[in-house]
Amino acid sequence: MNLPDALTLSYRTVVSYRLRAVLILLAMALGVAAVVVLTALGDGARRFVVNQFASLGTNLIIVLPGRAETSGGFPGALTGQTPRDLTLDDAASIEGLRGVKRYAPLNVGASEISFGGRLREVNVLGSTADLIPIRHMRLAQGRFTAGGGPNPAEILLGATLARELFPAGDAMGQRVRLSDRRFRVAGVLAPQGESMGFNTDEIAIIPIDHAQSLFNTQTLFRILVEAQSRSAIEPVKASIRNTITLRHDGEEDITVITQDAVLSTFDRIFRALTFAVSGIAAISLAVAGILVMNVMLVAVSQRTAEIGLLKALGATRKDIKRLFLMETLWLALAGAAVGIALGYLGSLGLRLAYPQLPAYPPAWASLAAIATAFLTGMVASLLPASRAARLNPVLALSRR
Amino acid sequence: MITLSELSRIFTMGDQEVRALNRVNLQIDQGEYLSVMGPSGSGKSTLLNIIGLLDQPSSGTYLLENRDVTALSEAEQAKVRRERIGFIFQAFHLVPRLTAAENIELPLILEGLPPAERQARVAAALEQTDLVERAHHRPAELSGGQRQRVAIARATILKPAVLLADEPTGNLDHKTGAEVVELLEKLHHEGTTVIVVTHDRELGARAHRRIQMRDGEIVEDTSPKSQERRFAPSST
Ligand SMILES: Nc1ncnc2c1ncn2[C@@H]1O[C@H](COP(=O)(O)OP(=O)(O)O)[C@@H](O)[C@H]1O
Ligand SMILES: [Mg+2]
Numbered sequence: 032m033n034l035p036d037a038l039t040l041s042y043r044t045v046v047s048y049r050l051r052a053v054l055i056l057l058a059m060a061l062g063v064a065a066v067v068v069l070t071a072l073g074d075g076a077r078r079f080v081v082n083q084f085a086s087l088g089t090n091l092i093i094v095l096p097g098r099a100e101t102s103g104g105f106p107g108a109l110t111g112q113t114p115r116d117l118t119l120d121d122a123a124s125i126e127g128l129r130g131v132k133r134y135a136p137l138n139v140g141a142s143e144i145s146f147g148g149r150l151r152e153v154n155v156l157g158s159t160a161d162l163i164p165i166r167h168m169r170l171a172q173g174r175f176t177a178g179g180g181p182n183p184a185e186i187l188l189g190a191t192l193a194r195e196l197f198p199a200g201d202a203m204g205q206r207v208r209l210s211d212r213r214f215r216v217a218g219v220l221a222p223q224g225e226s227m228g229f230n231t232d233e234i235a236i237i238p239i240d241h242a243q244s245l246f247n248t249q250t251l252f253r254i255l256v257e258a259q260s261r262s263a264i265e266p267v268k269a270s271i272r273n274t275i276t277l278r279h280d281g282e283e284d285i286t287v288i289t290q291d292a293v294l295s296t297f298d299r300i301f302r303a304l305t306f307a308v309s310g311i312a313a314i315s316l317a318v319a320g321i322l323v324m325n326v327m328l329v330a331v332s333q334r335t336a337e338i339g340l341l342k343a344l345g346a347t348r349k350d351i352k353r354l355f356l357m358e359t360l361w362l363a364l365a366g367a368a369v370g371i372a373l374g375y376l377g378s379l380g381l382r383l384a385y386p387q388l389p390a391y392p393p394a395w396a397s398l399a400a401i402a403t404a405f406l407t408g409m410v411a412s413l414l415p416a417s418r419a420a421r422l423n424p425v426l427a428l429s430r431r
Numbered sequence: 432m433i434t435l436s437e438l439s440r441i442f443t444m445g446d447q448e449v450r451a452l453n454r455v456n457l458q459i460d461q462g463e464y465l466s467v468m469g470p471s472g473s474g475k476s477t478l479l480n481i482i483g484l485l486d487q488p489s490s491g492t493y494l495l496e497n498r499d500v501t502a503l504s505e506a507e508q509a510k511v512r513r514e515r516i517g518f519i520f521q522a523f524h525l526v527p528r529l530t531a532a533e534n535i536e537l538p539l540i541l542e543g544l545p546p547a548e549r550q551a552r553v554a555a556a557l558e559q560t561d562l563v564e565r566a567h568h569r570p571a572e573l574s575g576g577q578r579q580r581v582a583i584a585r586a587t588i589l590k591p592a593v594l595l596a597d598e599p600t601g602n603l604d605h606k607t608g609a610e611v612v613e614l615l616e617k618l619h620h621e622g623t624t625v626i627v628v629t630h631d632r633e634l635g636a637r638a639h640r641r642i643q644m645r646d647g648e649i650v651e652d653t654s655p656k657s658q659e660r661r662f663a664p665s666s667t
Contacts, residue, residue, distance in 0.1 A: 036540045044528065340524040344518070344537055345510065346513075348506075424485045424486075425485050428520065
């Protein structure tokens with residue numbers, strides 16, 4: 032018997048036993064859909080968290096003043112010391128360290144920004160030009176050249192802020208007023224949206240020296256450092272700690288945290304969770320497999336006479352086995368197709384219900400679900416099919 | 432064409448042995464028309480099943496067209512069944528979800544013939560068995576006589592050397608049974624060897640050669656060509 036004929040014949044059989052077909056198809060489809068939706072959920076959660084972290088920067092090391100006690104609590108709270116200030120000079124000492132790609136000192140404060148008659152509250156970051164690449168921000172217009180020394184009074188506007196102050200889009204080169212100082216608009220940030228509760232579209236960025244004088248402080252809020260590679264993170268962390276400790280008379284009064292450590296931990300946890308969850312979903316496919324096996328065994332015993340007949344007509348064992356395997360193949364195919372459709376629909380539902388969550392089924396999950404459905408179908412029908420193939424034709428035919 | 436020598440078939444049921452065939456010797460030539468009669472349980476079906484390679488003898492030899500077919504592999508036996516042997520059953524055994532034409536097509540599909548050739552052959556077979564109008568009906572919509580004609584068309588579509596019919600008229604009334612027998616005889620005239628198991632004396636008598644069985648042995652054979660039996664039946 033030819034393969035196309037076997038496929039046609041088994042297809043005819045499948046569609047003529049409608050209830051059986053619907054039953055198997057549904058069981059397969061639900062199993063596949065469960066795998067797809069749950070992996071989408073798990074992977075969506077992973078991506079959500081990873082995106083949030085990644086948008087803050089890669090290979091990022093953050094230096095903050097004060098020592099975080101392992102027992103938690105406010106830095107310095109247990110020792111009773113006020114943490115020593117972190118200064119621009121401290122930041123500059125990081126520059127030459129091995130493995131450091133770039134760094135940016137950071138000051139943060141709130142101020143009022145105005146242009147023409149428009150006035151609004153704004154969060155202001157004071158930093159140097161390297162803040163932009165470190166924090167993965169992009170400029171839609173202009174440029175930002177602030178360095179560690181004295182800088183011209185220039186300002187970068189967040190996308191929303193720029194739109195609000197300059198509805199006509201003519202922000203570049205204009206002079207805005209920040210508190211009582213005037214800054215020339217040197218650039219506008221590309222829209223980025225919110226990440227980790229921080230919206231870069233709403234901020235303004237000015238050179239660090241102007242920020243310090245605006246907020247009347249010599250103390251840095253943070254130093255952001257980007258290591259050259261992931262493997263450089265740990266050495267850089269250690270050398271920063273050493274360098275600044277040395278500068279602070281041997282007192283280790285800073286905290287150095289890395290984004291990547293947190294990030295990769297989350298990444299690993301969520302990957303494991305996704306696998307676990309899809310594994311659990313795959314159990315429903317195994318259950319479907321058991322159902323398929325039972326239904327196929329029933330089908331074989333119902334069609335005993337027919338199998339005997341096929342043998343009398345000259346069908347080989349292989350022919351008969353193939354016919355039964357192909358029946359499940361069709362059902363697995365249809366079940367997988369319906370299941371994938373249901374799964375994508377379910378994932379879409381998830382995304383609509385939780386727009387924050389990128390619950391897209393990963394391609395591997397869909398492929399794995401299809402493969403599992405096929406494998407389940409094949410394995411489950413192996414026993415029924417070989418039972419059919421081994422039937423004694425005389426007994427099969429004499430049974431009415 | 433068919434040579435059975437010292438052929439036995441023993442069924443064991445628990446510790447009981449049933450000799451369905453007991454040292455049967457039988458020679459059938461190409462183109463013979465032969466009827467097998469005898470009481471129920473005398474081994475007629477078993478004889479037919481072994482000739483048709485649906486069953487294996489416990490001992491003895493079976494030559495089909497000078498070949499020891501019992502020694503062939505499962506797949507080779509299936510090929511012999513497909514190409515050299517046609518089966519007709521009392522219960523018709525049509526596939527209920529397939530139309531008459533599709534039932535007739537089954538052996539051609541198993542043989543792996545291309546669709547175009549299949550269509551032509553099926554059309555010819557429908558013509559020959561007077562089923563053209565019923566071609567696209569399912570078995571449930573056919574009369575008993577029509578069903579058996581479909582079964583005959585299916586059994587002969589690959590032009591087998593031998594046609595084995597196990598009580599082909601058992602489920603039919605006398606008139607349709609006679610029609611079926613006429614069809615079998617037509618095939619016989621075209622050169623097919625026909626072996627019919629029947630309870631119907633009248634139908635059995637129409638065969639050119641008549642065999643009587645009892646307790647797994649051939650107790651009467653009208654053919655002068657029949658080989659001498661070394662073990663005479665206990666009662667004649
Ligand atoms: N599969 C089997 N298992 C056990 N005994 C069987 C089997 N098939 C046939 N027999 C026995 O073999 C004998 C011959 O059976 P069978 O050839 O069907 O007779 P007939 O067709 O002449 O009525 C009977 O006694 C029957 O019970
Ligand atoms: Mg019988």
